[in-house]
Amino acid sequence: MSHPLLDQHRPLLERALDTIATRGYWSAFAESPSPKAYGEGAPEAGRAAFEAHLGKPFEIDQPGQCGWHDGETSPYGVPLGIRYPQSDPQALVQAALAAMPAWQALGAEGRVGICLESLQRLNRQSFEIAHAVMMTSGQGWMMAFQAGGPHAQDRGLEAVAYAWREMSAIPAEAVWEKPQGKHPSLVMRKHYEIVGRGVGVVIGCATFPTWNTYPGLFAALATGNPVILKPHGHVVLPAAITVRTIRAVLAENGLDPNLVTLCLPTSHEAAHALYTHPDVHSIDYTGGNVFGQWLLDHCRQAQVYAELAGVNSIVIDSTDDYAGMLRNLAFTLSLYSGQMCTTSQAIVIPAQGIDTNDGHKTFDQVGQDLAQAIERFLEKPEVAQAVLGAIQSEATLARIDQAAGGGMGRVVLAPKALHYEEFPQARTRTPALLSCDARDTAHYAQEQFGPISFLVRADDTDAALALAEDLTRTHGALTLAVYSTRDSVLDAAVRMSWRAKVALSLNLTGGVFVNQSAAFSDFHGTGGNPAANASYADSAFVANRFRVVQRRAHA
């Protein structure tokens, strides 16, 4: 029992399966936004497709329509003016349940085939989606294309590969023949049916509306569940395009498109009623701790896969490439104005300073040199705009301004507003670099989302590692970086990373950055500290999204 779409995309699946097992470099989808990879005219067609959405109602034919959502805004200050139909969540749940039996009957082969075809279709829309991601999240163009398009698709494919690996390990049938000595054997024929757990809700975030959404979306779908996608109210278009594309693939294959719907609740109450609905059995969520904890506390009927806030640390003990380290950190702190869940916030440095190939550097000198490296890196306006993008939310802007005013620690590098010629209304800020003592935990020891980092003075390297461990175990972290030329420090860091269960990057000085994780090779989040209770992607991310229902009878 195969499926034409699985046959068609099987080389892609096989390569993904090979890569999650060997974890070398591979990207299924070209990360270069070039006509060479995407075809002549693709950039222009993608832009035109994006622009065609502006100022219009978004057409998506879902049941239970009861209003229009128009809360979307652009951090670039560009008017979007798109209205999205709102549906009664109860109607979406009913429609999802109605679509589920045929999706189950399709089997793992058919479901995975449909998912792979959907990812291919989304890949062909990468330019359109990139513009949508850029204009809603505030990402720079290149990041919006890569993280919003091919890298998000890679993460979706990765989830599908894990789902396939688990589901294909379960045989459809078996003959069980137990010898009975001189008597005839007992012979039973058994069937094993993979059954989704129920409706999956995927709650998107404002900063990575596809990258953080596709893993849960495709993991839930592939394992037999309908999905209701609830995007952030200010960042809707990338999710809306995604849902519409998958619905089209479903309909073309004779399936009920209501298996995947877009949900923009008319009120908080309506949203909460959806999340706590008894037929909702999984929730994938990326976002803040307060609402994440609400979900974990109230949605006991569902498996909740949550990526929450954290405090990511860097410990600097010593380096043999001081300039390389500073360049690397300048990029990390600048990228998307620090609005990544993986951006480092606490840069912990021994009070006595650090040894480098450029001589000993005092604590203050490291701070000044890092500030200078950031300024130099962002000197050219076109680089600054491309790397920084815009500030997604007013709340982040207010937080940066609080930091700039000295309200969080001594200001080492003051954030600046930049003027982008193309987007004169864009909300922009360069990174803020603050300095404080390890004892002054009031500000650095909680997530300060945005381009706000702290140079934290620790007694010595041991204390710096202990602080990073404590921050990670208490507040969570998706990333940890350590710089040292000493094996004993590196060993201690490795052991600490195991205890704190955080991914560790050692001595990054080149073109790999602590805040970037590569699909198929890097696990995003370990699921073992408070920043996330699951990882993108691993077996645990998929194995509990379906159940096996067996039957047996005498043969």
Added chain:
Amino acid sequence: MSHPLLDQHRPLLERALDTIATRGYWSAFAESPSPKAYGEGAPEAGRAAFEAHLGKPFEIDQPGQCGWHDGETSPYGVPLGIRYPQSDPQALVQAALAAMPAWQALGAEGRVGICLESLQRLNRQSFEIAHAVMMTSGQGWMMAFQAGGPHAQDRGLEAVAYAWREMSAIPAEAVWEKPQGKHPSLVMRKHYEIVGRGVGVVIGCATFPTWNTYPGLFAALATGNPVILKPHGHVVLPAAITVRTIRAVLAENGLDPNLVTLCLPTSHEAAHALYTHPDVHSIDYTGGNVFGQWLLDHCRQAQVYAELAGVNSIVIDSTDDYAGMLRNLAFTLSLYSGQMCTTSQAIVIPAQGIDTNDGHKTFDQVGQDLAQAIERFLEKPEVAQAVLGAIQSEATLARIDQAAGGGMGRVVLAPKALHYEEFPQARTRTPALLSCDARDTAHYAQEQFGPISFLVRADDTDAALALAEDLTRTHGALTLAVYSTRDSVLDAAVRMSWRAKVALSLNLTGGVFVNQSAAFSDFHGTGGNPAANASYADSAFVANRFRVVQRRAHA
């Protein structure tokens, strides 16, 4: 990187891996209590080993000793008189944490090797453990040997095989090389460390002290976690022997035996402090709903794998082997006096009766015939004793007597106390068979643990299936049996089993029984209805017990 014990037991592991993938018949450990399988003198030596425990303190050298536990009793009325040392749970947690790093450092290979060696050792103790299981749980001898020994070991091996499959899919290292066009590639060396989540607590039950304990015990251990085993206070010896054996294997291999400890808390408060301890990250539990729900509500720091109560149903529409069906059901209802979590409780029959190869049978006739089949099956005292065993708890005895008094429905077959010559003080009862209408939900629609079953009169077959579905979805079920000669009924039953997520047995008339599940082939529980949130054993049962912590550096 291998391990001598893994090398030694690799054929066993490979066979287990093959079998969970193909799900045919296989038992790793001989289920026949014969000297041929276990060696000359094994039965006598096992009995002697069991008897040597009686009336003595059980020697197990654990930290934090603070008292003695002596609450163990035998349903056979035999004095046991064994005292077990009690340890402060906090001391056990600290000792477990101290043992954890070396266990992690051993890697999946070493951990799985130690687990396989432990299972082999336990297998050689099968006679000793069988006597311990029989005398504490009240099981008959053959069941105590099979379910308490080889079948429990099979389930433990199955969990180890799943754990190995998931862990071995993660490479220890990778080289990640990303092309950079004309520039040199980016090359990173990455390591992936499998890290247990933390201390695992396994809470045993009074009826299957090894079979329901080994899956969680070995799943947690293999994936890198220390385990604190907390047996039922009345049924300790099988767990104590198990813990001591594993501790010996650990010590012989240079590992800290405190990785696995036995916990008999001195109070409820001490037990609750253990379950909610912040370093306890998994809890495996088999038992009643009230305490299971307490664990789920209060132990939010841990993954809770719970097998709870349920109401297992049988729907009888028609049969072409009436006598075979009755014989099969008589065995099912009698085995271990119905004290299995898989025993059928609600036998739902259409009001108009059923068609059989022996003519039409009215609802009442089916009840009388089933009652007679049970009486005949238990006619010979030696059969009755072997099959029924004894009643584990006073609470079950009281429940049976309530049923016998007519307090739960019309009595079709009254339970009787039997006299076992060998065990004159044994608590015994034959099955109670009651009759009621589907509307009279007060008694049949909640778990009546023990040999209490209800003939439930439904309007017709559709109503019978709907009732079984409702019971399963509302109260949970581990098993469902359906008898019908009609394809349309069987099809409807199959679709219902998918919705209710319950394992279905169709038309069992021979030597396979709805309340028995075979390791490597039958999933025990689906994890998809209220009777259990996990299955023995599948990927979901193991995949979330460990996390992967990666590190990366420039190559």
